[in-house]
Amino acid sequence: MAEASAESSGARDPAGAGAGGAVAPVNADAGGDESPYVLHSRIDIAAVLRDLVRSRGLASVHFGGGQDTLLTPLLRVDPVAGEIVFDCSGAERLNQALMRASKLLFVSSHDKVKIRFTTGSARVVQHEERAAFAVRMPESMLRLQRREFYRVLAPVARPVRCVIPVDRSNGVRNIETRLHDISQGGVAVAAQPQDLPAEIGALYDNCRIVLPDAGNVVVSLRTANMLAMTLLNGKQMVRVGCQFVRPSMSALALIQRYMMRLERDKRSRD
Template sequence: MTDVPSHSEPDAADLDGYYDKFYVHDASEIRHHLRRLAGARGVLSVRAESSQDGMATMLLQVDDDTFLIDVPSTRRMLDAWLGSLLLRVEGSIDRAALRFSSGPARLDDHEGKPALRVPIPERMLYLQRREFMRREPPPGALVCHLRLEDGREIQASIRDIGGGGLAIVATRSAVEFQVNEVLTGCRIELPDLGDVEVNLQIRHVVVRSHLGLDAAQAGCEFVDLAPVAQRKLFRYLMQLDRDQLARRRWLE
């Protein structure tokens, strides 16, 4: 099997070197993370370089210089992946986010079924949960629609948000937050990126009297976050970083 030339370049969303310290460049370490993901039957979100349309696929096998992923479920997406010099790939394992670009992909097979073979990337963004720092969006800019067990849907303000969770504020007359409760099917409206659906596990609750006598804040963790939702949240967080960096440079 001939080697495939590897192409890798930073995503345009990667904020002027802000995340450089979280990149892995050592090929053996990159293979290690990919093999961990393959061993856990991890799911990847993949999109062609020039497209915003991604699709989930399975990481099947990791070799020395390449790895295999399952083919997408539609011919249109398969043609897009094969026709792109670079694929944008994202996944997660043990609450760490993996993100990289590589290509081109070519058709191959795995255990008698079609698969795509992709070069091992030259670098990989590896963000552990502790590196998902919380950001504060502008006041009133971000809301979360909570779906409650009784069927009601209420709107809560988002005080801060990160890759691993968020803090929401709502009135106690509307909802009584319970520690360890899981709220499924909640929806976050991300400016310019659209809605994402998340499951939230409440980790702690604080009464915020300075926000109003009826206000309570819940610190929540994302549960079973889908790769597509993770990608949108990651982009939103980087947009907040860009805005903050631009304000700081303007003040200087």
């Protein structure tokens, strides 16, 4: 079972990259293999593309060195053939320019998650008796998630443990909490009030999040907010929102893969 640590200095802020109005050049690197926000799995990429098709989301297709842009819906994704089909423009000049382009940059969003990927040249196909464009599915895809919006609830049927070392007068005590939700920016955990000090801004190093079938993530956590709760059985609990402090890229990558798996499981049940 893999274990990712939090020794490296600083994670990228997913809310910052790609959130502005400027569009990166078509030949820009989509983040590199080290980025935890880059998908490489064909299954994951196809799932994101299907969501775009299902939601009738629009994509901006940039080409010609970033000089030309086509705003178009994605019409179909075919993982078996490895193709994406999208609509043509009503302007023939733009269609001809797109056909001459050797590389296309797609930028879209779904559920407040920015999506970006590049493909090779397009060819003309027929879709529902109309002309459309088809491109090969990308080998990688960049998903930029705004931390304040994007979080995944931990499964109730299969609880996730987060072990937090707390300094006591008689030494360090490992407090076992239950994960409520997780994002690229931090976690919320449920604990008994007497276990964690009611102190906003407290820093806890070497916290261990045990992700089922994924591995252990070791991070530093800083408390950001606390909420007292009373369960149906009358038991008092506290939900503590925590931010990651200088998480390593390997830790974020492991968290990203776990979140993607939870999303796939949820889609399969819907």
